[in-house]
Amino acid sequence: MTETSGIVMNSVSYSIGGRTILRNFDLQLMPGVNRTILGVSGVGKTTILKLILGLIRPDSGTISIDGTAISSLSESQLTLARKHIAIVFQGGALFDSMTVGENVGYRLIEEGLLPADKIEAIVKEKLGFVGLEKTIDLYPAELSGGMKKRVAIARALAADPRYIFFDEPTTGLDPIGVYNIQQLMLRLQEQGKTTLMVTHDMPTAFAVSDRFSFIHNAELVFDGVKDALESSEIPAVREFFAPGRSSLFTYIEEQVEV
Amino acid sequence: MPARYIEKQTLLFFSELQIIAALALKAIARIFSKPFYYREFVTQLDKIGVGSLFICSLTGLFTGMVMALQAIIQLKPFASTSYVGGMVAVTMIKELGPVLSSLMVAGRVGSAITAELGTMVVTEQVDAMRVEGTDIVKRLVTSRLKAMLIAMPLLAVVTDTVAILGGYIIASGYSISPLMYWKSLPQFMKLQDLGEALAKPVFFGFLIAMISCHVGLRVSGGAEGVGVAVKRTVVFASIFILVSDFFITKLFIAFR
Numbered sequence: 001m002t003e004t005s006g007i008v009m010n011s012v013s014y015s016i017g018g019r020t021i022l023r024n025f026d027l028q029l030m031p032g033v034n035r036t037i038l039g040v041s042g043v044g045k046t047t048i049l050k051l052i053l054g055l056i057r058p059d060s061g062t063i064s065i066d067g068t069a070i071s072s073l074s075e076s077q078l079t080l081a082r083k084h085i086a087i088v089f090q091g092g093a094l095f096d097s098m099t100v101g102e103n104v105g106y107r108l109i110e111e112g113l114l115p116a117d118k119i120e121a122i123v124k125e126k127l128g129f130v131g132l133e134k135t136i137d138l139y140p141a142e143l144s145g146g147m148k149k150r151v152a153i154a155r156a157l158a159a160d161p162r163y164i165f166f167d168e169p170t171t172g173l174d175p176i177g178v179y180n181i182q183q184l185m186l187r188l189q190e191q192g193k194t195t196l197m198v199t200h201d202m203p204t205a206f207a208v209s210d211r212f213s214f215i216h217n218a219e220l221v222f223d224g225v226k227d228a229l230e231s232s233e234i235p236a237v238r239e240f241f242a243p244g245r246s247s248l249f250t251y252i253e254e255q256v257e258v
Numbered sequence: 259m260p261a262r263y264i265e266k267q268t269l270l271f272f273s274e275l276q277i278i279a280a281l282a283l284k285a286i287a288r289i290f291s292k293p294f295y296y297r298e299f300v301t302q303l304d305k306i307g308v309g310s311l312f313i314c315s316l317t318g319l320f321t322g323m324v325m326a327l328q329a330i331i332q333l334k335p336f337a338s339t340s341y342v343g344g345m346v347a348v349t350m351i352k353e354l355g356p357v358l359s360s361l362m363v364a365g366r367v368g369s370a371i372t373a374e375l376g377t378m379v380v381t382e383q384v385d386a387m388r389v390e391g392t393d394i395v396k397r398l399v400t401s402r403l404k405a406m407l408i409a410m411p412l413l414a415v416v417t418d419t420v421a422i423l424g425g426y427i428i429a430s431g432y433s434i435s436p437l438m439y440w441k442s443l444p445q446f447m448k449l450q451d452l453g454e455a456l457a458k459p460v461f462f463g464f465l466i467a468m469i470s471c472h473v474g475l476r477v478s479g480g481a482e483g484v485g486v487a488v489k490r491t492v493v494f495a496s497i498f499i500l501v502s503d504f505f506i507t508k509l510f511i512a513f514r
Contacts, residue, residue, distance in 0.1 A: 055385050079391045086389070093386040096378075097301075107390040112293065159390075 005066055006030040007052055007085075007163065007196075012061030014047060021047050023218040024061070029196050031162065034189055036205040037198045038229075039215035040240065045198035048215075049087060049165045052196075054078040066162075086156035087165040092148035094140035100127070100151050101136040107159040126154040130184060146177035153184055164188060166197040170204050182207045202241075214240070278472045281395065285403050285468070288396040298401040306367045306402075307409035313366055314359045314417045321354055322346055322421030326428035339429075340438040344445035346425035347418075351447065351455045355418035357503050360462035363410065364495035368470040371402055372491040375474025376484040384475065398475070403467040410463030411456045418455065454510045461506060462499050469495045 007029040014022045021044040029035055037045050050056045052063055054070050063070050070081050094103050105123040108114055114122075127133045130150040140148060149169060156164050166185070170178040178201070185195055185208040199205055205212065212229045214222035216236035222229060229237065329345045375398060378384045388394060422443065429439045470491045477487045 050385070053385075053389055055388060075388075075393070082389055082391065087386070089382045089386060091381055093382040095383055095386070110293075110391050155390075 007066075008062075008064050009048070009052065010062045010064075012051060012058045012063060014044075014051060014056070014058050020218045022051075022058075022215075025215075025218075025220055026223075027213060027220070029163065029194060031194050032192075033211055034195045034209050035197070035211045035213060036209040037196070037213045037215065038200060038202075038205065038240065041200065043215050044218065045215065046090070046167050049167055049196070049198060053082060053085060053087060053165070083159070084162040085165065086159065086161040086163070088149065088152045088156050088167065088169055090168045090171060092140070092145075092152040094143075094148055094151055094155070096140055098139075099136065100132070100138050100140070100143070103140065103151060104136075104154045104158050106155060111159075122158060123154075126157045127151070129157065129187075130154045131180075146173050146180065149173070149177075149181060150184065153181075153188075157188070161193070163194050163196060166195060166199070168199050168201075169197065170199065170201045178204060200240075278468050281399065281472050281475075282464070282468045284395045285399040285471075288393070288400045289404060291396070293396070295397055295401045298397060299404055302402050302405035303409055305370070306363065306405050307412060310359075310363050310366055310409070310413055311416060313362050314413045315420045317358050317362055318350070318355065318417035318420035319424040321358060321417075322350060322424030323428045325349055325354075325421070326425035329425075330429070330432050330434070339432070339434050341442050341445065342429050342434060343422070343425060343439035343442035344447075347422055347443040348446040348451070350418045350421040350425075352451055353503070353507075355421060356414045356455060356458035356462060357499060359414045359417040360410065360459060360466065360499045361496055363406075363413065363463070364466045364470075364499060365492055367406075368466045368491045368495045369488045371467070371470035372474040372477075372488050373484055375471060376477035376487045379475060379477045380480055380484060394475070399467075399471045402471060403464065406463040406467040407460055410459040410466075414455065414459035450510070450514065454506075457510075458503065458506055461502065465498050465502065466495050469498065 007027075009025060009027040012022055012025045012027075013020070014025075025048070027035075027037075027048065037048055039045050047056070051058055052065070052070075054063075054073065058071060061071075065081050066084065068081050070078060073081060094100075095106065098106070101120070101123050102109070104126055105119045108119045108122060123136065124133060127136060130153050132147060132150055132154065135143060135147065135151065140151070143151065153164075169181050169185070173181065182204055185197075189195060189208070195208065197205065197209065206226055209226075211225055212222065213220055214229070214232075214234070214237050216234075221234050222232055222237050224232075230241070232238065325346045326342055329342045330339055333339050333341060333345075375384070378398075384394060384398075387397065426436070426439055430436065473487045473491045473494070477483045479486075
């Protein structure tokens with residue numbers, strides 16, 4: 001690894017409609033160190049993923065991917081910077097008008113560098129990895145929620161990225177679905193992929209992550225390992241793990257403000 | 259207070275117009291560059307062109323029939339019913355054909371484009387495409403624009419043709435000789451009028467494609483946002499078609 005490997009957010013601020021989502025936010029995702037971003041719903045966790053992917057631009061601060069600062073890149077330059085990143089969106093974000101096979105092979109078809117038979121072989125291999133080879137000719141509407149997420153993982157894998165982002169990958173899944181996703185994430189990590197997940201599903205976070213970031217009130221209030229997180233004395237973190245009466249009122253006040 | 263409100267709305271309108279113009283420039287610049295997304299283009303051509311054939315034919319048929327009916331009643335006292343065909347033709351080809359078929363397409367296809375793109379935005383499919391390295395303008399906007407630019411003038415021609423046939427049906431019912439009807443068709447027309455008849459639907463198609471794509475790609479607020487966006491597309495596209503029709507007609511008259 002070079003000195004500039006990894007994804008670095010440095011003092012990033014972002015606001016929308018007069019509401020500050022992130023204030024002087026720092027994050028480091030080093031290759032091989034899997035991280036989870038925690039925080040209550042609506043705190044801006046997904047925004048962090050979108051900022052790193054260049055889907056939205058920060059108001060200030062810098063974001064770099066493997067040494068390339070992306071904040072001022074054009075859309076075509078961003079495409080190159082994103083080459084080593086894939087994302088599994090919360091709802092899967094599969095393309096409705098395409099079959100599962102076309103969804104999985106989408107990036108390879110777009111790049112146009114490989115012949116069709118090679119792309120088909122890769123698609124089958126990736127679908128096999130998530131245990132859904134037989135769905136290749138189905139449309140997303142014919143799949144269950146859990147299957148959609150697994151197809152989204154297969155799609156993320158197709159271009160062999162270094163980093164894979166997961167946006168609430170276990171939301172809405174039954175315990176078996178959650179277990180399947182956890183196992184898939186662990187297998188990806190064994191293959192050398194670095195994962196960055198945003199979630200509030202603590203069992204999954206603890207199962208697949210080495211480090212944790214906690215956001216509260218648009219700021220990073222914790223960055224560390226599991227033991228430090230569990231023993232943290234930071235009030236927001238404590239409330240997150242053991243919500244009580246006071247946290248209910250805080251939550252209601254925040255909702256009213258929003 | 260009203261002055262400030264008008265100022266704010268005017269600024270908002272022009273900023274929106276500026277964004278649509280920028281999107282249009284990007285979409286046009288990508289028409290002849292690879293990849294061409296043939297499948298997307300053919301799908302859109304089918305949805306816009308073939309899918310709108312029936313509604314445009316129906317519009318043309320009844321408009322032509324009512325035009326002929328009105329013309330016969332007005333011309334009968336002057337014993338000039340031989341001009342019915344010409345009147346139907348000139349009105350339909352120069353004005354009503356392009357405008358009515360465009361309004362139908364704005365309602366049927368423009369709304370569908372906005373709903374489709376809006377849903378893609380809301381379900382993060384557009385973000386997913388961007389992450390996968392797709393040029394969103396080229397894939398989603400240019401393919402629809404190209405299909406619209408080809409389908410719209412053809413639909414206008416179909417509307418005009420069916421309208422003239424509809425006029426003929428009514429004229430036959432009023433004992434007007436078929437020969438007189440068909441011979442009178444080119445009576446009030448010049449060759450330039452055919453150019454106008456094709457230029458208008460091309461421009462209206464451009465407006466529908468750009469407005470529907472722009473509004474669809476800027477949807478926010480979930481399912482409710484998609485509904486609001488669809489309404490905006492139909493209203494804006496219809497207004498822009500009617501307003502621009504006046505100015506295009508003025509332009510053609512100036513260069514006559």
